[in-house]
Amino acid sequence: xxxxxxxxxxxxxxxxxxxxxxxxxxxxxxxxxxxxxxxxxxxxxxxxxxxxxxxxxxxxxxxxxxxxxxxxxxxxxxxxxxxxxxxxxxxxxxxxxxxxxxxxxxxxxxxxxxxxxxxxxxxxxxxxxxxxxxxxxxxxxxxxxxxxxxxxxxxxxxxxxxxxxxxxxxxxxxxxxxxxxxxxxxxxxxxxxxxxxxxxxxxxxxxxxxxxxxxxxxxxxxxxxxxxxxxxxxxxxxxxxxxxxxxxxxxxx
Amino acid sequence: xxxxxxxxxxxxxxxxxxxxxxxxxxxxxxxxxxxxxxxxxxxxxxxxxxxxxxxxxxxxxxxxxxxxxxxxxxxxxxxxxxxxxxxxxxxxxxxxxxxxxxxxxxxxxxxxxxxxxxxxxxxxxxxxxxxxxxxxxxxxxxxxxxxxxxxxxxxxxxxxxxxxxxxxxxxxxxxxxxxxxxxxxxxxxxxxxxxxxxxxxxxxxxxxxxxxxxxxxxxxxxxxxxxxxxxxxxxxxxxxxxxxxxxxxxxxxxxxxxxxxxxxxxxxxxxxxxxxxxx
Amino acid sequence: xxxxxxxxxxxxxxxxxxxxxxxxxxxxxxxxxxxxxxxxxxxxxxxxxxxxxxxxxxxxxxxxxxxxxxxxxxxxxxxxxxxxxxxxxxxxxxxxxxxxxxxxxxxxxxxxxxxxxxxxxxxxxxxxxxxxxxxxxxxxxxxxxxxxxxxxxxxxxxxxxxxxxxxxxxxxxxxxxxxxxxxxxxxxxxxxxxxxxxxxxxxxxxxxxxxxxxxxxxxxxxxxxxxxxxxxxxxxxxxxxxxxxxxxxxxxxxxxxxxxxxxxxxxxxxxxxxxxxxxx
Numbered sequence: 001x002x003x004x005x006x007x008x009x010x011x012x013x014x015x016x017x018x019x020x021x022x023x024x025x026x027x028x029x030x031x032x033x034x035x036x037x038x039x040x041x042x043x044x045x046x047x048x049x050x051x052x053x054x055x056x057x058x059x060x061x062x063x064x065x066x067x068x069x070x071x072x073x074x075x076x077x078x079x080x081x082x083x084x085x086x087x088x089x090x091x092x093x094x095x096x097x098x099x100x101x102x103x104x105x106x107x108x109x110x111x112x113x114x115x116x117x118x119x120x121x122x123x124x125x126x127x128x129x130x131x132x133x134x135x136x137x138x139x140x141x142x143x144x145x146x147x148x149x150x151x152x153x154x155x156x157x158x159x160x161x162x163x164x165x166x167x168x169x170x171x172x173x174x175x176x177x178x179x180x181x182x183x184x185x186x187x188x189x190x191x192x193x194x195x196x197x198x199x200x201x202x203x204x205x206x207x208x209x210x211x212x213x214x215x216x217x218x219x220x221x222x223x224x225x226x227x228x229x230x231x232x233x234x235x236x237x238x239x240x241x242x243x244x245x246x247x248x249x250x251x252x253x
Numbered sequence: 254x255x256x257x258x259x260x261x262x263x264x265x266x267x268x269x270x271x272x273x274x275x276x277x278x279x280x281x282x283x284x285x286x287x288x289x290x291x292x293x294x295x296x297x298x299x300x301x302x303x304x305x306x307x308x309x310x311x312x313x314x315x316x317x318x319x320x321x322x323x324x325x326x327x328x329x330x331x332x333x334x335x336x337x338x339x340x341x342x343x344x345x346x347x348x349x350x351x352x353x354x355x356x357x358x359x360x361x362x363x364x365x366x367x368x369x370x371x372x373x374x375x376x377x378x379x380x381x382x383x384x385x386x387x388x389x390x391x392x393x394x395x396x397x398x399x400x401x402x403x404x405x406x407x408x409x410x411x412x413x414x415x416x417x418x419x420x421x422x423x424x425x426x427x428x429x430x431x432x433x434x435x436x437x438x439x440x441x442x443x444x445x446x447x448x449x450x451x452x453x454x455x456x457x458x459x460x461x462x463x464x465x466x467x468x469x470x471x472x473x474x475x476x477x478x479x480x481x482x483x484x485x486x487x488x489x490x491x492x493x494x495x496x497x498x499x500x501x502x503x504x505x506x507x508x509x510x511x512x513x514x515x516x517x518x519x520x521x522x523x524x525x526x527x528x529x530x531x532x
Numbered sequence: 533x534x535x536x537x538x539x540x541x542x543x544x545x546x547x548x549x550x551x552x553x554x555x556x557x558x559x560x561x562x563x564x565x566x567x568x569x570x571x572x573x574x575x576x577x578x579x580x581x582x583x584x585x586x587x588x589x590x591x592x593x594x595x596x597x598x599x600x601x602x603x604x605x606x607x608x609x610x611x612x613x614x615x616x617x618x619x620x621x622x623x624x625x626x627x628x629x630x631x632x633x634x635x636x637x638x639x640x641x642x643x644x645x646x647x648x649x650x651x652x653x654x655x656x657x658x659x660x661x662x663x664x665x666x667x668x669x670x671x672x673x674x675x676x677x678x679x680x681x682x683x684x685x686x687x688x689x690x691x692x693x694x695x696x697x698x699x700x701x702x703x704x705x706x707x708x709x710x711x712x713x714x715x716x717x718x719x720x721x722x723x724x725x726x727x728x729x730x731x732x733x734x735x736x737x738x739x740x741x742x743x744x745x746x747x748x749x750x751x752x753x754x755x756x757x758x759x760x761x762x763x764x765x766x767x768x769x770x771x772x773x774x775x776x777x778x779x780x781x782x783x784x785x786x787x788x789x790x791x792x793x794x795x796x797x798x799x800x801x802x803x804x805x806x807x808x809x810x811x812x
């Protein structure tokens with residue numbers, strides 16, 4: 001029944017803030033169970049692309065979106081798309097770790113509970129998500145402490161766990177390791193690798209080394225357009241476009 | 254989805270409460286007071302100083318003048334004091350002193366107007382009577398009390414206006430060798446002027462609308478005062494003093510007094526809003 | 533000639549004057565508080581608080597006026613809080629700035645400027661006369677509710693706006709609906725600020741006289757129903773002082789009135805400061 005081999009497919013996607021065009025005719029396919037990287041200098045449109053994929057862009061006034069975005073066989077830009085349900089299927093981890101001012105436990109179970117998950121499943125769901133985000137050992141004895149007391153790296157993993165607790169099909173990560181120390185970064189990258197088995201992951205970063213380490217395929221964005229798409233290894237070893245070469249070798253960006 | 258729309262509708266209805274209260278208040282005050290203004294004629298009602306409601310004379314000229322004079326007096330006292338406090342708090346004191354003084358001064362706003370009026374009667378009125386002459390209950394007493402009562406309004410809005418001036422203005426001026434005071438006078442105050450004007454206008458609104466404290470200290474005689482030591486009756490006092498027993502045309506005349514007061518206040522508020530928006 | 537003086541000297545003079553004015557203002561405040569305390573607090577005894585006034589307030593305590601004050605304030609707050617908080621939620625969460633928000637804000641601002649005597653007139657003609665409630669707790673409570681509505685709207689709006697925008701983003705990104713986001717995260721975070729507005733409204737209601745004189749009346753009996761007249765502490769104090777019935781009792785009432793308002797305002801101020809600090 002599922003004729004679509006891709007998890008997400010973007011067709012001629014363009015995005016405008018007032019008169020600024022943040023995305024220009026983007027065509028992209030993202031396969032199930034891969035880590036797909038989006039790299040490019042800041043303001044190139046990477047984060048904007050993420051906000052379209054779970055319609056967080058709806059919250060920004062005066063934007064216009066053109067084109068189509070297919071999640072499985074559903075057009076998520078269609079006016080009748082259930083946005084709340086879409087966001088449950090496509091989870092987003094924001095670049096700045098932002099725990100809600102609640103206990104660690106409540107950060108994890110609040111959204112699943114409101115989404116109607118039965119109470120008896122919540123404990124298990126919480127533990128599973130915290131373990132997947134590699135933070136369970138650090139917090140299992142203090143689940144009722146305020147989440148705001150955690151360190152920056154712990155907060156970022158908590159936020160990842162919180163998104164996983166919704167059991168989404170796709171996880172969007174916007175610069176998940178910006179501002180983190182190398183050890184926390186390594187932990188997060190390790191986590192992503194484990195998660196690949198069950199999730200489709202899209203990772204935005206302007207750290208080219210991280211993209212090279214952590215992703216299977218990558219797209220390079222520059223000034224609202226895609227310059228190059230391909231297997232990460234191929235793009236980093238034999239880039240087809242001169243601009244890609246310049247970017248990954250650190251000549252700009 | 255439907256639930257979201259429903260909630261939005263309900264909240265929209267709740268949000269209309271303030272504007273609809275305002276509309277209903279306006280309608281009722283005008284409905285009760287306009288017939289008398291029609292009957293007496295707007296000119297006679299506003300300009301005549303002959304107020305003898307039981308005999309059919311409804312002129313509130315003296316009270317309009319008294320209200321304006323009392324307000325003017327309050328501004329003469331309250332604006333310099335309030336502005337001085339605001340400048341000291343916003344520009345000339347340390348963060349620690351500010352954190353102590355600001356809430357302390359805001360306490361003034363919490364003291365009920367009847368307490369101000371009461372202390373005016375006990376302390377201020379005898380002081381005026383014994384040292385300056387007259388009955389003590391006077392235009393001067395009302396001005397002083399109102400001047401104190403508008404301080405919180407003037408202070409808090411002026412502080413907001415002053416702190417809204419960006420620090421680069423101050424730094425630029427100091428870097429050019431100006432003293433702190435020169436900076437405040439030549440740079441900060443002009444930059445904050447529209448906010449300070451708003452503060453003054455809202456203070457005026459507060460003064461002209463105040464009732465209980467004024468009743469207690471102003472003496473309430475219906476005539477044009479020829480000196481600050483004479484008793485006066487303001488628009489607000491007129492309403493409060495006579496509403497308890499008024500009936501028929503007399504009661505209408507009190508609502509008509511209310512219309513005049515209401516219009517003055519609305520003009521003041523509107524100009525404050527316009528000035529604040531221009532910023 | 534002032535402009536020929538050395539700028540340093542001008543500065544010293546100016547600062548001295550400004551500080552002197554500030555000192556004078558503080559002195560006035562201290563005078564008011566000390567005066568009321570010294571003359572009023574000795575009157576405040578347990579029996580003053582727990583006995584009904586007798587002989588027009590010449591003797592006895594102020595119990596019935598405390599009860600009337602509590603009833604009126606509670607009624608006003610119960611009516612105004614949902615309206616005010618609902619308005620604030622609508623203004624901050626449901627609309628973008630436009631003609632609707634402008635009209636609503638304009639209404640609240642103007643309502644805040646309406647003098648209490650006008651509100652008294654309005655409450656008198658609508659609730660007391662037209663609707664036939666007479667001088668009563670319900671007439672007074674309804675009018676007070678209109679009076680405090682702008683305070684609640686303004687503080688609640690400020691409090692809700694202070695809740696970081698990122699909290700809302702997080703909630704939406706986790707698939708929470710707008711209403712869930714507001715009720716589970718935004719309102720609980722803004723609660724101290726909303727409480728501040730409600731407390732300030734209580735303080736304002738306690739001190740109000742002009743509105744209540746013409747809507748709730750001045751009956752000294754303890755009100756037993758919504759349609760009974762009731763005399764609040766502020767009205768009682770006004771009548772005691774103005775008619776010279778009993779200066780000691782007037783001072784005692786003033787002391788209780790003033791200290792309860794100051795205490796409420798201080799706590800309210802502290803709550804708001806703490807909340808703002810947490811989010812900044």
